[in-house]
Amino acid sequence: MSEFERKPCVYLCEGCGIKDALDIDDLERVATMEMGVPEAKRSDSFCAGDGYETLKKDMESGDVNQAIIVGCSPRVMAEQFRELPGQVIRANIREQVVWTQPPNDEDTQMMAADNIRMAAAQAQNSEPPQAYWDAASSLKLLVVGGGVSGLSAAREASKTGCEVVLVEKSDALGGWAAKWSKTIPGAAPYTGLQENGIADLIKEVEEDKNITVHTNTIIGQTEGMPGKFTTQLVNGKGDSWDVFGSIIVATGWREMDTAKLEHLGYGKSDDIVTDIQFEQRLADGNIPKTAAIIINPDKEIQPFSSGVSTKVAIKQALQIMQADPDAMVYVIYEELRAHGTAESFYREAQEAGVVFQKGEVKSVDGDLTVTVHDDLLGANIPMTGLDVVVITTGMIPNSTNIDIEAAEKGEDQLKDDIRPNLPLITINGEEPEAASDDDDGDVMPGGPILNLQYRQGPHIPVLANGFADSHYICFPYETRRTGIYTCGPVRRPMTIAEAKEDAQGAVLKAIQAMRMSNQAEAVHPRVGDLSYPEFGLNICTKCRRCTVECPFGAIDEDPETDYPVLNPSRCRRCGTCMGACPVSTISFKNYNPQMVSEMISAVEIPDEFDEKPRILVMACENDAIPALDMAGINRRQINKYMRVIPVRCLGSVTLLWVKTALEKGYDGIMLMGCKSGDDYQCHFVKGSAMAQERMSKVGETLQSMMMEEERVAVTEIAISDTRKIADTLNSFGETIEGLGLNPFKM
Amino acid sequence: MVDDKNKSDKPDEVDEEEDEFAAFEREAKAAAAAAAAKMAEGKKAAETAQASASPAAVVEEDDEEEDEFAAFEREAREAAAAAQANMGGGASGSEAAASTSQASEAAAGEEAPAGDDDKQAAPVSDANAEAKAKALEKSEKAAKKQAKALFSDNVGVASQTILVVGGGIAGVTAATEAAETGYDVILLEKGPALGGRVTRLNRYFPKLCNPNCGLEINYQRIRKNPRIKVMTMCEVAGVSGDKGNYTVSVSKQPTYVNGMCDGCGKCADATDAKVPNDYNYGMDKISAAHLPHEHAYPMAYVVDPSIKGSDDEEKLVAACPKGLIDFGQETENFDLNVGAIIWATGWQPYDASKIEVYSYDYSPDIINNVEMERLANHDGPTGGEVKRPSNGEPAKKVALIQCAGSRDQNHLAYCSMICCLASLKHAAYVREQYPDSTVDIYYIDIRAHDKMSNFYERIRYDENVNFIKSKPGHIDIGEDGRPVLCGERTIDREIYREPYDLVVLATGMEASLANNAPEGVKQDEYGFVIDDGGQFAAGTAGGPFDVALSTQSATAAALKAIQAVRAGK
Numbered sequence A: 001m002s003e004f005e006r007k008p009c010v011y012l013c014e015g016c017g018i019k020d021a022l023d024i025d026d027l028e029r030v031a032t033m034e035m036g037v038p039e040a041k042r043s044d045s046f047c048a049g050d051g052y053e054t055l056k057k058d059m060e061s062g063d064v065n066q067a068i069i070v071g072c073s074p075r076v077m078a079e080q081f082r083e084l085p086g087q088v089i090r091a092n093i094r095e096q097v098v099w100t101q102p103p104n105d106e107d108t109q110m111m112a113a114d115n116i117r118m119a120a121a122q123a124q125n126s127e128p129p130q131a132y133w134d135a136a137s138s139l140k141l142l143v144v145g146g147g148v149s150g151l152s153a154a155r156e157a158s159k160t161g162c163e164v165v166l167v168e169k170s171d172a173l174g175g176w177a178a179k180w181s182k183t184i185p186g187a188a189p190y191t192g193l194q195e196n197g198i199a200d201l202i203k204e205v206e207e208d209k210n211i212t213v214h215t216n217t218i219i220g221q222t223e224g225m226p227g228k229f230t231t232q233l234v235n236g237k238g239d240s241w242d243v244f245g246s247i248i249v250a251t252g253w254r255e256m257d258t259a260k261l262e263h264l265g266y267g268k269s270d271d272i273v274t275d276i277q278f279e280q281r282l283a284d285g286n287i288p289k290t291a292a293i294i295i296n297p298d299k300e301i302q303p304f305s306s307g308v309s310t311k312v313a314i315k316q317a318l319q320i321m322q323a324d325p326d327a328m329v330y331v332i333y334e335e336l337r338a339h340g341t342a343e344s345f346y347r348e349a350q351e352a353g354v355v356f357q358k359g360e361v362k363s364v365d366g367d368l369t370v371t372v373h374d375d376l377l378g379a380n381i382p383m384t385g386l387d388v389v390v391i392t393t394g395m396i397p398n399s400t401n402i403d404i405e406a407a408e409k410g411e412d413q414l415k416d417d418i419r420p421n422l423p424l425i426t427i428n429g430e431e432p433e434a435a436s437d438d439d440d441g442d443v444m445p446g447g448p449i450l451n452l453q454y455r456q457g458p459h460i461p462v463l464a465n466g467f468a469d470s471h472y473i474c475f476p477y478e479t480r481r482t483g484i485y486t487c488g489p490v491r492r493p494m495t496i497a498e499a500k501e502d503a504q505g506a507v508l509k510a511i512q513a514m515r516m517s518n519q520a521e522a523v524h525p526r527v528g529d530l531s532y533p534e535f536g537l538n539i540c541t542k543c544r545r546c547t548v549e550c551p552f553g554a555i556d557e558d559p560e561t562d563y564p565v566l567n568p569s570r571c572r573r574c575g576t577c578m579g580a581c582p583v584s585t586i587s588f589k590n591y592n593p594q595m596v597s598e599m600i601s602a603v604e605i606p607d608e609f610d611e612k613p614r615i616l617v618m619a620c621e622n623d624a625i626p627a628l629d630m631a632g633i634n635r636r637q638i639n640k641y642m643r644v645i646p647v648r649c650l651g652s653v654t655l656l657w658v659k660t661a662l663e664k665g666y667d668g669i670m671l672m673g674c675k676s677g678d679d680y681q682c683h684f685v686k687g688s689a690m691a692q693e694r695m696s697k698v699g700e701t702l703q704s705m706m707m708e709e710e711r712v713a714v715t716e717i718a719i720s721d722t723r724k725i726a727d728t729l730n731s732f733g734e735t736i737e738g739l740g741l742n743p744f745k746m
Numbered sequence B: 001m002v003d004d005k006n007k008s009d010k011p012d013e014v015d016e017e018e019d020e021f022a023a024f025e026r027e028a029k030a031a032a033a034a035a036a037a038k039m040a041e042g043k044k045a046a047e048t049a050q051a052s053a054s055p056a057a058v059v060e061e062d063d064e065e066e067d068e069f070a071a072f073e074r075e076a077r078e079a080a081a082a083a084q085a086n087m088g089g090g091a092s093g094s095e096a097a098a099s100t101s102q103a104s105e106a107a108a109g110e111e112a113p114a115g116d117d118d119k120q121a122a123p124v125s126d127a128n129a130e131a132k133a134k135a136l137e138k139s140e141k142a143a144k145k146q147a148k149a150l151f152s153d154n155v156g157v158a159s160q161t162i163l164v165v166g167g168g169i170a171g172v173t174a175a176t177e178a179a180e181t182g183y184d185v186i187l188l189e190k191g192p193a194l195g196g197r198v199t200r201l202n203r204y205f206p207k208l209c210n211p212n213c214g215l216e217i218n219y220q221r222i223r224k225n226p227r228i229k230v231m232t233m234c235e236v237a238g239v240s241g242d243k244g245n246y247t248v249s250v251s252k253q254p255t256y257v258n259g260m261c262d263g264c265g266k267c268a269d270a271t272d273a274k275v276p277n278d279y280n281y282g283m284d285k286i287s288a289a290h291l292p293h294e295h296a297y298p299m300a301y302v303v304d305p306s307i308k309g310s311d312d313e314e315k316l317v318a319a320c321p322k323g324l325i326d327f328g329q330e331t332e333n334f335d336l337n338v339g340a341i342i343w344a345t346g347w348q349p350y351d352a353s354k355i356e357v358y359s360y361d362y363s364p365d366i367i368n369n370v371e372m373e374r375l376a377n378h379d380g381p382t383g384g385e386v387k388r389p390s391n392g393e394p395a396k397k398v399a400l401i402q403c404a405g406s407r408d409q410n411h412l413a414y415c416s417m418i419c420c421l422a423s424l425k426h427a428a429y430v431r432e433q434y435p436d437s438t439v440d441i442y443y444i445d446i447r448a449h450d451k452m453s454n455f456y457e458r459i460r461y462d463e464n465v466n467f468i469k470s471k472p473g474h475i476d477i478g479e480d481g482r483p484v485l486c487g488e489r490t491i492d493r494e495i496y497r498e499p500y501d502l503v504v505l506a507t508g509m510e511a512s513l514a515n516n517a518p519e520g521v522k523q524d525e526y527g528f529v530i531d532d533g534g535q536f537a538a539g540t541a542g543g544p545f546d547v548a549l550s551t552q553s554a555t556a557a558a559l560k561a562i563q564a565v566r567a568g569k
């Protein structure tokens, strides 16, 4: 960090009520005389008008390359300042100080002054990030799986100008969908059996000059990173290597274990079949006179296929009725999940004479007697005289390749991370007890699809029930392996029409990832960030904490030296590695252990006779900081002794900072991050969990320093906790005042 | 192009083919196992005799064209350099790279720890290494051509700008995804802030996380991205033209606050006038000069039109330190020229007054499901406590009525997909607040689709949440003013007349454009937008979806729009 010649200047905003609440002369003195910033300028607004023009001119002329703007929160006016050529550092004295503290008060003034001290220290210890490489990188897409999802992905990418390699394990394209004689309607008016268009899609793909298809091929191994995935394609005629910018996994689904259907009579008769087997009969024109189709309830067929199953049952029932209007078809269900526009399809079947029967199936006998508990009558009703009994099956996501052996290393990646069976409602703030103890979840069988040569293992890690997503509500395509996206039923159970659309979404993300990595920019959620972690290997102890804790598997170990090696375009720039490193040798140009330590140290700690405690708050900038801002927007009073440092993710907080603060004489430390564990809300998936784990050990440090454990607290703050955050800080302040001052105070 | 070297079209060769396949599968397994071993032991895979370096050539190379693409490469580098310069960095990318290589030098310089023979480097398979190196080299050459094909600007359409109409979760997603893929986007929003319906939800099912969490990330993306232009208070009046060249007429309503409001709030202090709070569906009042809500993006105040011409007019004008308040603002009409349009206009709750038997208009204690979200929200009319709107007492006996207006040929013929799940969530809100509460859910089917079925199971653990299969016939108002549900249970045919503290109607989703679509949009019979090659639907503008499906469809819509504006190629 030496080359960069800092030319800082402080821009003290006097607008927005700041001037009315604070002594600006004093703040200017702190910035210049005390912190040594050569100059401080003042204006009624630096976001617009003359103030902004001054700021812009200073930076464009090169006189200033670090603007320390003292005023509002970085969450506002960012659009204005992003245009400035140079580093912009924001000291928040509006939302955080003027709006949460009484005006013209000694403590308010001290808080504002400290925020400026911290910003100046930040400037002194950071510099603008630079892109990590300028090598050309691949913009070719690898699609794994040649079913509807994979075929659609390949075509959509090609239509966008992208070159594609499509790899299919079997000897033919089309996947399951090629086996269905008729399909479910996927567009308005959402009725009527549809012709299967797979053959046309296959033809389009085969004729597409942008697409190269490899059948009978699987992926031997994949190394590298977005923009540079080096992949081995393995087939009967030998291996080949190719390089890809990003990867779409569209490996679809597999049939569930039919042994799990035995309680529904499966195996007792050739005429008790799965819906998959029944598709073949329908295709062959083998139409029954009477049929019962049992929609298997979800709890029997995890993971969650009953929505698709319901539509399949309706489709198959309609196919029978169309072939023979006099046929008798019963669809037996517990919950009829014809959700959304499928309601029309359901209605169509009812009108065609299909009988929908709600009730639990009690038994299915070898002579095709189906006994259903009829809820309406409250009795078990046997149905007899059936020609066929169809049982819907589940779609098990092909997150693994079932045909190859499980990799030794993959187990953790394939365990359910969430305990999906946990009751949800918290009564009296108490965590509910798990109703079952199968908390560990099952490990999916099978080997890796891509066989990633990553330190953390060959799989794409999965969450509950084998799906690889990470924030599937808001960011459905994100996985924990950068540049690798999933689409189709490997992501969630879906129909053909849904899978086609899903492929479009995945293609967009894949192209975007290639583009970003091509420009050395981070992808979601720190989109466009150029900073990346650098490793000072001279003091690295090869402890491997960084390689193990990175939530995205971005760091490998050098096979020869065992030192950590970053794969920059896999990195999401969360800083979890930095927080993990016991010797603090990982740093970003604009975010590093030293910078934050200096910020912590820059705060003026009043001596013990002043009886003014100091509370350090390190808060996640994605959720806790906005919540704090909003507490300010609502003008909620917050503890006047807090000093706040935003962190990229709680995972980036190192114990060094906690230690520094305690040594400097802070009286309490509060860490605020997102919810971890089941239903985590952390944007970096594991960051806050890692931090909590780390901080659980801080008690020992405190004890060794003869201090109370309560001085350091970790809390979970959601963005909506705009009331709670004030209450939490206030009550923590009381706790600290109760404990008395830090004995280390000078 | 099909690489058919493994494919045989002679049927009699099938068996042979299968053997061959089995053989390669064995090989693949071996390779995978070897890789796993390598990972586990941290050493290079042993050299395999069979490993053959087949040509990595997949794409035909076109050396002649290379020069043509050199230009693109330069552009890409320039862009990267500009990005650096923008950050104020003087050093070039290679210098940055140098620092990394210094680090690896440091690494190489250190001796491997003694006795750790595990870590000793085994020779890499030469064949593999060679093949990999070749592939990489080839890829580097191809990259230029690929980049040109993907991102070249010269496509001969009049406008490559993508217009996104509607700033809810789908619109925000479509806009950011398209912009981050390198296209210019205009994001139009009718209201004063982004976020649409979801910003007014208390929690998302099934994680019970607050929607502003995901929105905040998206707003960060917007704040950083100069390709996205956000325009609030704007509505589309009509569309003409064709893919690649649409003219969109827009009308912009006044907020009486010009430009650069910095959210200081002085205007709000200057008036005592209160207006119904739209953010809380009118369940409470807010200052006539207000921030739309605490999480509003853009964070700019708006002044209610009722102030115009009142005594407070001058006070407000005087109060703004930046002099931004201007009652001279009028509705503005203007045209935009764009290449593709994404309709992300979303949905509205089906008007509960139309289901007359449910007496929505006759009791304040009969509310719809979006109002329930506000009632439970920390920023709602009750500060997050679920209270009876009539008297402010805790609502401890609550009924949730499913399919209020959906699955009904007289109202919405389709199933709205989300209302079952929303009600499960509402049960959680009430149960968490009051340990002695009960919640009765009246339903036809609980449609917890795919991953949501777990959510259903998790709520079902609670004994105080009762699932009653029945569609209530009507709601009476009892003598004590409480709503009384009347109907017959489907299962045991029992007639009930049950009073409740609060009744929530799980109203369905109606397309926003169902009754007032601008000229030039294609719609289905329900008013959902249909793709036509240049105009696309994202989220619930295209059908009843939950958020996960909306963000998915929005991402797909971004791709479709990009394909449309590249159409000239």
Ligand SMILES: Cc1cc2nc3c(=O)[nH]c(=O)nc-3n(C[C@H](O)[C@H](O)[C@H](O)COP(=O)(O)OP(=O)(O)OC[C@H]3O[C@@H](n4cnc5c(N)ncnc54)[C@H](O)[C@@H]3O)c2cc1C
Pocket: A144, A145, A146, A147, A148, A149, A150, A167, A168, A169, A170, A173, A174, A175, A176, A177, A180, A182, A183, A184, A217, A218, A219, A250, A251, A252, A253, A254, A275, A276, A279, A308, A312, A315, A393, A394, A395, A398, A400, A401, A448, A449, A487, A488, A489, A490, A494, A495, A496, A497, A498, A499
């Ligand atoms: C009985 C039944 C009937 C259905 N009927 C309908 C219907 O009528 N309409 C409808 O819309 N939906 C229907 N569905 C759902 C529909 O089948 C799926 O939406 C569709 O198959 C999704 O296609 P896909 O490409 O994602 O998956 P798949 O069809 O499973 O394709 C995945 C492909 O990837 C390949 N692959 C897997 N692993 C690897 C690997 N490691 N390397 C390389 N390649 C690999 C597979 O060989 C396969 O070709 C039905 C489902 C069921 C259970």
Ligand code: SF4
Pocket: A533, A549, A550, A551, A552, A553, A554, A555, A566, A570, A571, A572, A573, A574, A575, A576, A577, A578
């Ligand atoms: S922990 Fe975060 S910052 Fe560190 S390498 Fe991994 S993704 Fe990058």
Ligand code: SF4
Pocket: A535, A539, A540, A541, A542, A543, A544, A545, A546, A547, A564, A580, A581, A582, A583, A584, A585, A586
């Ligand atoms: S955490 Fe730090 S010391 Fe440990 S391996 Fe990583 S860089 Fe080295």
Ligand code: SF4
Pocket: A471, A472, A473, A474, A475, A680, A681, A682, B204, B207, B209, B210, B211, B212, B213, B214, B215
């Ligand atoms: S935790 Fe946040 S980002 Fe994740 S799904 Fe919930 S709202 Fe979205």
Ligand code: SF4
Pocket: A339, A340, B402, B403, B404, B406, B407, B414, B415, B416, B417, B418, B419, B420, B421, B444, B445, B446, B447, B506, B508
């Ligand atoms: S989701 Fe549930 S409440 Fe909503 S319309 Fe469908 S079945 Fe009715």
